[in-house]
Amino acid sequence: MEPGRSPLAGGRAATLIVRVEDTTDGSVVEHTFAHSPVRIGRSARNELSLPHRFVSASHGVVEFSGHGRRYTDLGSTNGSVLDGDLVPPRVAVELGPGAELDIGPLRLTFPAPPIEVPALGPDAAHAAPPPAIRPGGITAVMQQLARAPTTEQSWQDVLFPGSVIGRFELVRELGRGSFGVVFEAEDRHLRRRVAFKAVRPGGSSQVLLRQERLQKEAEAIAQLTHPNIVTLYDAGTCQSGPYLVLELLRGATLQETMRRERLEVSRALEIAIEIAWALEHAHAAGVVHRDLKPANVFVCSTGAVKVLDFGIASVLGGEDVRAVGTPAYMAPEQWRNGRQDPRTDVFAAATMLCETLTGNLPYRVTRSSSAVLDPGARPAVEAPGVPGDLQALLRSALSADPAARPLNGRAWLDALLATQERLDRPNRLETWRARLQGRASRIPLRLVLGAVGVAAAGVALLYELLR
Numbered sequence: 001m002e003p004g005r006s007p008l009a010g011g012r013a014a015t016l017i018v019r020v021e022d023t024t025d026g027s028v029v030e031h032t033f034a035h036s037p038v039r040i041g042r043s044a045r046n047e048l049s050l051p052h053r054f055v056s057a058s059h060g061v062v063e064f065s066g067h068g069r070r071y072t073d074l075g076s077t078n079g080s081v082l083d084g085d086l087v088p089p090r091v092a093v094e095l096g097p098g099a100e101l102d103i104g105p106l107r108l109t110f111p112a113p114p115i116e117v118p119a120l121g122p123d124a125a126h127a128a129p130p131p132a133i134r135p136g137g138i139t140a141v142m143q144q145l146a147r148a149p150t151t152e153q154s155w156q157d158v159l160f161p162g163s164v165i166g167r168f169e170l171v172r173e174l175g176r177g178s179f180g181v182v183f184e185a186e187d188r189h190l191r192r193r194v195a196f197k198a199v200r201p202g203g204s205s206q207v208l209l210r211q212e213r214l215q216k217e218a219e220a221i222a223q224l225t226h227p228n229i230v231t232l233y234d235a236g237t238c239q240s241g242p243y244l245v246l247e248l249l250r251g252a253t254l255q256e257t258m259r260r261e262r263l264e265v266s267r268a269l270e271i272a273i274e275i276a277w278a279l280e281h282a283h284a285a286g287v288v289h290r291d292l293k294p295a296n297v298f299v300c301s302t303g304a305v306k307v308l309d310f311g312i313a314s315v316l317g318g319e320d321v322r323a324v325g326t327p328a329y330m331a332p333e334q335w336r337n338g339r340q341d342p343r344t345d346v347f348a349a350a351t352m353l354c355e356t357l358t359g360n361l362p363y364r365v366t367r368s369s370s371a372v373l374d375p376g377a378r379p380a381v382e383a384p385g386v387p388g389d390l391q392a393l394l395r396s397a398l399s400a401d402p403a404a405r406p407l408n409g410r411a412w413l414d415a416l417l418a419t420q421e422r423l424d425r426p427n428r429l430e431t432w433r434a435r436l437q438g439r440a441s442r443i444p445l446r447l448v449l450g451a452v453g454v455a456a457a458g459v460a461l462l463y464e465l466l467r
């Protein structure tokens with residue numbers, strides 16, 4: 001690969017501008033987004049947060065690309081109106097030029113972004129097109145990565161803090177998985193910190209497998225651009241073998257977060273929803289992760305959640321549907337080496353949610369077997385404080401039979417959002433009750449006594465008049 005050339009470079013990034021007018025006072029605010037999708041809702045976890053009481057916690061979502069824009073109402077309480085018509089919930093509708101989307105008295109319009117004109121330099125005519133990524137196949141760009149060997153010696157010689165590899169200076173080790181070792185590194189050209197992931201050393205057959213995994217990872221992430229999926233900046237080879245350059249995440253993996261603290265139901269649900277957004281995007285792009293587990297989910301210090309490690313991801317329709325995952329999160333079809341599809345990821349995502357909520361895995365698992373394979377197996381999803389409808393959702397997503405689970409990331413996301421909306425509602429009632437009580441307690445006693453006195457006098461007068 002050309003040094004410094006990103007496998008992602010060359011594509012013209014689409015931009016979304018949302019103009020929000022409050023028709024009650026005429027105020028207007030304009031927001032610009034570089035990443036699709038843009039989630040719209042009352043809470044701050046949405047990209048476009050509209051903190052008005054008539055907006056649902058997760059109200060709707062706009063997906064956009066260079067080709068167009070679509071809006072989906074996520075089953076919000078008060079609904080969304082597009083050009084005067086109520087938008088049916090959970091159905092994507094096109095946002096044509098001049099579309100007006102009303103959420104209560106808020107009017108959202110979508111002005112066209114300024115057109116980007118590519119600079120016409122002397123090299124413009126010869127500029128290489130972005131590498132085509134053929135679904136299911138290892139791209140030519142990635143094949144180059146496999147050529148350099150990884151041996152214990154070359155690894156020790158190259159991968160250590162202080163080492164300089166091309167334009168990257170390794171700063172410190174961040175973590176290790178079964179295949180890769182990840183360093184924080186300084187990109188000296190762009191003067192930014194990145195994550196540098198290289199293959200771990202091992203026996204030669206192991207190393208070949210790991211290199212192939214790294215290629216697949218690059219290929220899978222290169223097809224995905226999403227705020228809940230770690231971004232791939234670049235890929236290359238050095239003396240120790242292939243490497244990936246990824247967006248550097250600060251915070252901790254979900255595994256570390258769970259070890260440190262027991263998460264509240266609302267936070268556990270929020271994290272599950274963020275993961276579901278990533279799955280919705282990956283599945284729509286034809287990618288199945290197949291190794292979702294808390295060590296592959298990162299909870300950033302900003303609160304954002306990102307899915308990592310697409311090392312054994314498969315591209316739907318590709319030739320390889322078999323791969324091992326991690327026993328505790330593996331669906332029965334993975335244990336049986338059977339056909340895996342988006343429902344395999346739904347099973348793993350539900351296993352993680354169950355673990356964050358209850359502190360335990362839903363099925364007893366050893367390295368070589370899982371209770372999910374027993375006939376009539378039932379997941380353990382009960383724990384104090386876990387609402388009944390969340391338990392019911394987990395039971396369906398953890399079914400041994402894939403046909404009984406939500407179909408894919410989208411269906412899983414919809415079910416989680418609907419549950420969150422239902423759980424949010426009583427809280428809103430409680431807020432109102434607390435506010436009313438707060439107000440009542442601020443009314444002075446003499447006013448209350450006065451009002452009672454006036455009422456009593458009124459009753460006495462009425463009695464006199466009617467007598």
Ligand SMILES: Nc1ncnc2c1ncn2[C@@H]1O[C@H](COP(=O)(O)OP(=O)(O)O)[C@@H](O)[C@H]1O
Pocket residue numbers: 174175176177178179180181182195197230246247248249250253295296308309311
């Ligand atoms: N982009 C990143 N930013 C910060 N830390 C990372 C990043 N990617 C991975 N890590 C850390 O490295 C560990 C191993 O990375 P992972 O991609 O899961 O490797 P493997 O493919 O070997 O499992 C993760 O659990 C995490 O702690």
Ligand SMILES: [Mg+2]
Pocket residue numbers: 177178295296309
């Ligand atoms: Mg991993």
